[in-house]
Amino acid sequence: xxxxxxxxxxxxxxxxxxxxxxxxxxxxxxxxxxxxxxxxxxxxxxxxxxxxxxxxxxxxxxxxxxxxxxxxxxxxxxxxxxxxxxxxxxxxxxxxxxxxxxxxxxxxxxxxxxxxxxxxxxxxxxxxxxxxxxxxxxxxxxxxxxxxxxxxxxxxxxxxxxxxxxxxxxxxxxxxxxxxxxxxxxxxxxxxxxxxxxxxxxxxxxxxxxxxxxxxxxxxxxxxxxxxxxxxxxxxxxxxxxxxxxxxxxxxxxxxxxxxxxxxxxxxxxxxxxxxxxxxxxxxxxxxxxxxxxxxxxxxxxxxxxxxxxxxxxxxxxxxxxxxxxxxxxxxxxxx
Amino acid sequence: xxxxxxxxxxxxxxxxxxxxxxxxxxxxxxxxxxxxxxxxxxxxxxxxxxxxxxxxxxxxxxxxxxxxxxxxxxxxxxxxxxxxxxxxxxxxxxxxxxxxxxxxxxxx
Numbered sequence: 278x279x280x281x282x283x284x285x286x287x288x289x290x291x292x293x294x295x296x297x298x299x300x301x302x303x304x305x306x307x308x309x310x311x312x313x314x315x316x317x318x319x320x321x322x323x324x325x326x327x328x329x330x331x332x333x334x335x336x337x338x339x340x341x342x343x344x345x346x347x348x349x350x351x352x353x354x355x356x357x358x359x360x361x362x363x364x365x366x367x368x369x370x371x372x373x374x375x376x377x378x379x380x381x382x383x384x385x386x387x388x389x390x391x392x393x394x395x396x397x398x399x400x401x402x403x404x405x406x407x408x409x410x411x412x413x414x415x416x417x418x419x420x421x422x423x424x425x426x427x428x429x430x431x432x433x434x435x436x437x438x439x440x441x442x443x444x445x446x447x448x449x450x451x452x453x454x455x456x457x458x459x460x461x462x463x464x465x466x467x468x469x470x471x472x473x474x475x476x477x478x479x480x481x482x483x484x485x486x487x488x489x490x491x492x493x494x495x496x497x498x499x500x501x502x503x504x505x506x507x508x509x510x511x512x513x514x515x516x517x518x519x520x521x522x523x524x525x526x527x528x529x530x531x532x533x534x535x536x537x538x539x540x541x542x543x544x545x546x547x548x549x550x551x552x553x554x555x556x557x558x559x560x561x562x563x564x565x566x567x568x569x570x571x572x573x574x575x576x577x578x579x580x581x582x583x584x585x586x587x588x589x590x591x592x593x594x595x596x597x598x599x600x601x602x603x604x605x606x607x608x609x610x611x612x613x
Numbered sequence: 614x615x616x617x618x619x620x621x622x623x624x625x626x627x628x629x630x631x632x633x634x635x636x637x638x639x640x641x642x643x644x645x646x647x648x649x650x651x652x653x654x655x656x657x658x659x660x661x662x663x664x665x666x667x668x669x670x671x672x673x674x675x676x677x678x679x680x681x682x683x684x685x686x687x688x689x690x691x692x693x694x695x696x697x698x699x700x701x702x703x704x705x706x707x708x709x710x711x712x713x714x715x716x717x718x719x720x721x
Contacts (some may be wrong), residue, residue: 328621390706470629476651488649488704490647491648492645492646492649493648495641495648497647497678500652507639520627520679522675523627523653523672523675523676523679525625525626526626526627527626527627527628528626528627528629528630529628529629529630530630
């Protein structure tokens with residue numbers, strides 16, 4: 278029995294899958310295309326529910342993985358099936374022998390510049406959810422002058438066929454409301470507005486956060502997608518939307534506009550798909566033959582998925598799926 | 614005589630930069646529930662008065678939030694304080710006291 282497993286991606290799903298496999302007695306090699314582990318979480322500040330430190334979560338996983346090979350700045354170039362599993366060639370030219378493969382390639386954050394009408398990269402006071410999180414993380418936010426009015430635009434690059442993303446990114450409603458509350462905690466006198474189409478507060482504790490945003494923090498929720506943002510002579514952001522609940526057009530001048538960039542397919546999915554011969558769906562995320570019953574299975578035996586490689590997921594879901602993928606690998610490798 | 618030609622229509626746009634939310638904030642200080650409305654429309658759908666006259670608790674508090682206080686009072690003119698909206702509200706908002714506050718604000 279081949280006790281080696283190859284994991285693609287050192288984000289939260291990849292690290293957790295590797296840890297669970299290590300605990301089951303497998304020798305794991307993790308490939309990571311960037312120069313450090315942690316994926317998107319290493320740039321995030323706090324996670325909801327529980328206000329857990331994002332980097333702390335990653336640090337714990339990495340220290341538990343002590344002794345596991347993580348090959349940084351490494352990608353896959355070729356892979357073929359062998360009698361004993363897979364022989365995968367990586368960018369350094371080295372060949373890795375493994376009995377199974379876990380694809381935890383994650384997602385890419387939607388490039389908000391594509392939605393040009395919101396002015397990201399054009400207007401100084403337009404930032405993304407990731408930028409705001411970086412400001413929280415670095416504590417730079419405390420050096421900023423208090424903005425009188427802050428706006429959040431939900432669904433940037435999600436539910437939008439104009440940018441070829443029909444899907445809902447699932448986590449942005451939560452993130453927007455969490456960040457809105459954090460802004461109010463720093464600046465209680467700032468007015469905060471969330472522009473949404475639907476609020477999809479789908480999980481346990483999420484609706485409570487929405488309730489708290491309204492009752493404790495007085496965050497204003499306006500149902501209507503922002504149509505455009507412009508800059509006035511003072512450099513403030515003028516936002517236009519329809520208030521669809523009163524059926525009137527609406528205008529507001531903001532000191533800071535935060536765009537909730539959604540989760541889109543990892544830009545490397547095409548390469549990974551070609552190397553391993555596993556298809557992607559129309560949306561670019563990997564195709565799951567049995568998403569309901571075996572969400573971690575691919576249509577190629579011995580190759581499994583974990584995390585947002587197969588669609589937008591929360592951190593908790595990615596962690597659970599990584600554990601499930603490790604068990605699926607264990608079952609697959611134990612059968613002979 | 615019939616008037617001809619063009620005239621300038623008043624803008625219907627909501628300008629949140631100049632909208633006055635003082636009544637909204639004043640009511641919220643007395644009945645904080647007003648902030649927790651999710652605009653589901655249960656209140657107006659079950660409203661007895663709305664069958665005959667334009668009545669909407671949801672519309673009223675939404676308009677106050679956007680600074681249209683007079684319009685809000687219009688939405689409640691036919692309210693008989695029967696309390697059905699309180700019974701159906703999924704957030705358990707104290708509709709009765711909010712309605713009374715809005716009506717009082719007009720009288721005061």
